[in-house]
Amino acid sequence: MAYKFPLALFADPSVISGHAQQLADLLNIPLISDPRGYQVFFNLTPNHLELIAHEENNKKPSSLRVDFTTPGNLRRVKNPHKELLIQAIKIRKKIPATVVDATGGLGRDAFLLAAAGCKVDVFEQNHFIGALLADGLKRAALAPQTARVCNRITLHIQNTVEHIGELCPPPEVVYLDPMFPERDKSAKVKQNLRILRYIEGDQGEDRELFAAVWAIKPRKIVVKRPLKSAPLCEIRPTYTLKGKAVRFDVYIPASFTKDSTPCLNSKC
Template identity: 45%
Template sequence: MSVDTVMNEMAGTVAPGEMGLTLPEGVELRRVDGRLMLMADGMELAEDFREMLPRLRPDRLGRELLVKAVRVRGVEGIRVFDATAGLGEDSMLLAAAGFSVTMCEGDPVIAALLADGLRRAADDHELSGIVERMSLVEGDSIEILPSLTESPDVVYLDPMFPARTKSAAVKKKFQLLHRLESPCADEASLMDAALAARPRKIVVKRPIKAPVLAGVRPSHSISGKAVRYDVIVPA
């Protein structure tokens, strides 16, 4: 089922159980108060981009390490391909910074949650202008990246890794997502696909002490307290 169809159904009266989405045992997908919500073991998850509004202020965006890593000197209208979109929060940051972002998500349930979050954000006066710079594709980025007819300026990779944080809320979020999608098992193929898209640069999000992705050493890195962004400039 296409993302557009999911978005239309979420805006209408079709029940989530009728969308043809397969869920793991013990996991439910419901529409609650107009939001598509993932539920399991007393935990609930729905994408609400309004929670990001404090980070989306212009005075904050310029300090975001991801935004700094993605910028390409001398290039306006930067086009980013987020190959591991998840719930789209990094893409929202990049779009708020003025970049055009194509998000790719391989898990159909996560894609449906993201599509629903985008639908609601598109109706929000504080977020609608940002959402106009975002588009969503459901599919395997390892297959899609090499087939792009136009190279993006930047490919962004954020392979899922187990949450190691003191925040219980974030832990619950990762627990639910891990029910649907395992951490990336084929890092080499993901990196090869990103290189095959012929971008100006590849930006990889990693835990601060994690090894480089697929053994590819970055041209440089931008590090914070918990994560770092490895920047690879293909030859």
């Protein structure tokens, strides 16, 4: 993948050096003893992994880490059944037992799905984002208020297109949120999205992703879209649930006849 900035891992001296080197090797970036001169770098402390970015207009560096124990996240997942995403994944008004979050990102939605009671397999193709998410999940598994939810989540730092077919049995529902729309106006979320752009890399083809998901024949595919954008790959959903800033397009593959099943291979 192509990244816009040279990245490195700086480890607090109190971190066991073998652990830091292992992570640097996994991320394929150098382990450095002095972060000066790096505009963007990972900082590993005994407590967490974070991404630090020195940005032109900010005196203070910005930082990004995954923390499921914040009051904001705990509030969001306290009553998951009110959330539109949870309404969208229900099958005959029931929460499905198994869901794949095929575009994991920083895991906000995966955590909500798990809080609603689903067993969630999360795929994230970008190993930098995957490392931040793995770190957040590891800490959440140790915190009493998030441990139970966290135990329902399995992270795969892999490309969904290549690996979703290996899940046995296949999930009942697959959830897709392939883009980073500016969906939340809060300063913190905006800052997180901005910093993420430093490590985002190439996104891959929506069509390929949609085709791989369709191929495993889930009972439902739910796609998050910005409110006014076209449906993913221009394929009309079975129905849509609209919120204030986003909508969820719901596809029920069994409701498509042989003639109306979308052709998703690259030649169509």
